[in-house]
Amino acid sequence: MNNNQPNRVPQRGASKPNPTRTYSQTKRPTRSKSEIARRVFLAKCILVAGMLLVLGGVVFLLCRSGIFSKKTASPTEVVLSSLTNATVDPSDTTAPAVTETTPTETTLPDDLTGYYVILDPGHGGYDRGCGYPINSSEIEEETVVLKMANFMAEDLRSRGATVYMTRETNDYVSLYNRIAQAHLICLDIAEKEGTLPFSSDRAQELRGKLQKSVDINDDSLSSGGMGIMVGSGVGPDLLDLFKMEHEMDHVIFIALHLNADYDDAAHRGCESYYVTDDSIIAYEKRQMNTADYQSPDFPIRDEYHGRDNEQNAKLAQMMYDYFVGEFPDMRSPMNVPVDSSGWAVIREVGLSGVLFEAGFLSDPTDRAFLGDDTKLQQTAVSLGDAIEAYFKEVSGS
Numbered sequence: 001m002n003n004n005q006p007n008r009v010p011q012r013g014a015s016k017p018n019p020t021r022t023y024s025q026t027k028r029p030t031r032s033k034s035e036i037a038r039r040v041f042l043a044k045c046i047l048v049a050g051m052l053l054v055l056g057g058v059v060f061l062l063c064r065s066g067i068f069s070k071k072t073a074s075p076t077e078v079v080l081s082s083l084t085n086a087t088v089d090p091s092d093t094t095a096p097a098v099t100e101t102t103p104t105e106t107t108l109p110d111d112l113t114g115y116y117v118i119l120d121p122g123h124g125g126y127d128r129g130c131g132y133p134i135n136s137s138e139i140e141e142e143t144v145v146l147k148m149a150n151f152m153a154e155d156l157r158s159r160g161a162t163v164y165m166t167r168e169t170n171d172y173v174s175l176y177n178r179i180a181q182a183h184l185i186c187l188d189i190a191e192k193e194g195t196l197p198f199s200s201d202r203a204q205e206l207r208g209k210l211q212k213s214v215d216i217n218d219d220s221l222s223s224g225g226m227g228i229m230v231g232s233g234v235g236p237d238l239l240d241l242f243k244m245e246h247e248m249d250h251v252i253f254i255a256l257h258l259n260a261d262y263d264d265a266a267h268r269g270c271e272s273y274y275v276t277d278d279s280i281i282a283y284e285k286r287q288m289n290t291a292d293y294q295s296p297d298f299p300i301r302d303e304y305h306g307r308d309n310e311q312n313a314k315l316a317q318m319m320y321d322y323f324v325g326e327f328p329d330m331r332s333p334m335n336v337p338v339d340s341s342g343w344a345v346i347r348e349v350g351l352s353g354v355l356f357e358a359g360f361l362s363d364p365t366d367r368a369f370l371g372d373d374t375k376l377q378q379t380a381v382s383l384g385d386a387i388e389a390y391f392k393e394v395s396g397s
C-alpha cells in the first residue's frame, strides 16, 4: 500500500467540480406563442405531405402490378400471347375469338404445297381461237385465256402450288407440243419424287421422243408432230407414261378455252369437259371412218383403260360449280354443261384433267364478263378454290 497517496475520498455534500464545457452556454431564447403555433402548423403540413407521397407511391406500384386492370385480355393481347407462348391453352374460352387476320395465320404452311397444276391456255400465235366479231380481233380467245392462265398461276402459287404453263406468250404452240410438255413435266416430278415406275434410262428415252414433238411444234399428221401420241389407243411408250400419270393424284392438267356460236344465240355460259375410258373409246370409234385414221402412218392400237374416271368427272364438276356459284350469270342453259368428251389435249395425258370453256364470245353478257380483267381475276380465285377443294377431297385431308 502506498501511504503517500493522498486521501481522495470525497467528502459528502461537497459539490462536484463543474466540467469544462466547450459548447456555448448561451441561454436559449424565449419564443413567443405565435412563433410556436407557426412551427406546429409547419410540422403538420410536412407530415401530411409525406403521408400523401407515401400513399401515391403505393397506388402507383399497385397499378403497375396490374391488380386494377381488366381480367379479360384484348384480342391484340391474345394474338401476342399466342405468338410468344407456344403453350397457350386452346381450351381457354375466356379469351375472345380473334376474327381479324392475324400474323399467326400467315405463318401457317401453304395449303397446296406439294401439289402441281399444269395450265394450258389454248391457241396462240396465228391460231387465235374464236373471236368477236367473227374473224375479227376486237376480243380474241388466245389473249383472254392467256390472261386467265396468268391470273390462275398467280392465285395458285399464292396457295403454295407449283404451276407450269404450256405457253406464257401469244406465240403459237401446237396441240401435241402441249401434250408432250405435260408428259415431260410428269417425268420430272416423278423422277424428283423418286416414283418413276421404270428406270431412269427409260425415262431418258421417253424424254427424247417427247422432245421431238416439242421441237417440231406442228399439228399436222404428216410432220410427225404427234410423236408417240400418233394413232388410236396406246402404244408401249404412251402406256408407260399413262401408268405413271394415273398414280399422280397431286398433279392435274387444266386446258383453258372460250366458245363462240354465231348460229345459235341461246348457246352461252360455261362448259367443263373431262374424259373417261368410255368417252375416249367412243370418240376413237367415231374417228375410225375419217381419212386421217385410215392413213398407214396412223396405227390402230389397244383401247385406253385405267383412267380414274370419277376423279376426272369430279374435277370438272367442281370447277363448274365453284365458277357459276360465284358468277350465276355464267351458268350454262345447256342440259349437260359438265360432260365427258374426247378432246385430245386431255385424252392424251394420263393425269386428271379438264378442258374448261369459260363462256361464249358470241354472247353479249359472256363477252362483257370475259373482257373485264377484274372478272378474270375473280374467276381465277374461284377456280383456285375449286382446285384446292378437289385436292383436299382426293387426298382425304
Ligand SMILES: [Zn+2]
Residues within 6 Å of the ligand: 122, 123, 129, 130, 141, 256, 257, 258
Ligand atoms: Zn379454244
